[in-house]
Amino acid sequence: MHQLILLRHGESVWNQENLFTGWTDVDLSERGREESRLAGLALKEQGIAFDVAFTSVLKRAIRTLWILLDEMDRMWVPVHHDWRLNERHYGALQGLNKAQTAEKYGVDQVKKWRRSYQVKPPALEPGDPRHPQFDPRYRELEPSLLPATECLKDTVERVLPCWESQVAPLLRQGKRVLVAAHGNSLRGLIKYLDGISDDDIVNLEIPTGQPLIYELDQELRPLRHHYLRSQS
Numbered sequence: 001m002h003q004l005i006l007l008r009h010g011e012s013v014w015n016q017e018n019l020f021t022g023w024t025d026v027d028l029s030e031r032g033r034e035e036s037r038l039a040g041l042a043l044k045e046q047g048i049a050f051d052v053a054f055t056s057v058l059k060r061a062i063r064t065l066w067i068l069l070d071e072m073d074r075m076w077v078p079v080h081h082d083w084r085l086n087e088r089h090y091g092a093l094q095g096l097n098k099a100q101t102a103e104k105y106g107v108d109q110v111k112k113w114r115r116s117y118q119v120k121p122p123a124l125e126p127g128d129p130r131h132p133q134f135d136p137r138y139r140e141l142e143p144s145l146l147p148a149t150e151c152l153k154d155t156v157e158r159v160l161p162c163w164e165s166q167v168a169p170l171l172r173q174g175k176r177v178l179v180a181a182h183g184n185s186l187r188g189l190i191k192y193l194d195g196i197s198d199d200d201i202v203n204l205e206i207p208t209g210q211p212l213i214y215e216l217d218q219e220l221r222p223l224r225h226h227y228l229r230s231q232s
């Protein structure tokens with residue numbers, strides 16, 4: 001049996017302000033820091049450890065992992081940062097208020113942009129300074145890989161190669177793995193692991209800062225999963 005822990009970052013400042021975030025590199029809110037600490041405490045209290053961690057290149061996920069590792073007194077655990085675990089890119093919606101956008105374009109349209117598998121939000125204009133091509137952290141990447149918007153399908157298409165080439169081999173070696181990432185990169189991974197259909201994935205929501213423990217069989221197929229909550 002293999003153990004995988006999935007963790008969406010704690011609440012960010014833009015979650016709190018109800019803004020579309022995507023690849024915008026916003027930090028955790030105070031509440032998000034506390035959620036991250038409680039996630040570490042819950043793992044520690046219940047004796048659930050891991051040998052290696054993966055996270056994105058966005059600070060809300062990285063800081064969640066740092067706080068959790070600190071709380072567990074395990075800051076020595078090897079950490080891999082991979083851009084392919086980033087949040088789904090939200091295109092030109094990044095920075096807009098979700099409620100105001102729903103008033104302007106309608107609740108149904110915004111629901112499609114937020115949760116559907118194949119509908120892409122409007123893209124960033126070419127030359128928009130928010131485009132990842134202008135961000136030094138993506139400098140080494142082939143420019144064609146860098147999105148100006150993404151639907152969940154696009155996100156799945158970058159998350160799965162990371163899963164196959166980086167995460168799965170370590171699980172097969174018997175390592176216990178934690179992935180600290182984002183609502184939609186994790187929805188994409190869970191869609192794959194649990195075989196959720198394109199239609200049903202619309203209904204999957206992942207809470208911030210709650211470790212989700214998966215037990216996987218020898219083929220890395222899920223046997224069971226549950227959310228872990230602090231008992232104190």
Ligand SMILES: O=C(O)[C@@H](CO)OP(=O)(O)O
Nearest residue numbers: 019020021022087114183
């Ligand atoms: O803004 C975002 O990047 C995401 C996650 O917070 O929002 P949504 O809930 O619409 O997927």
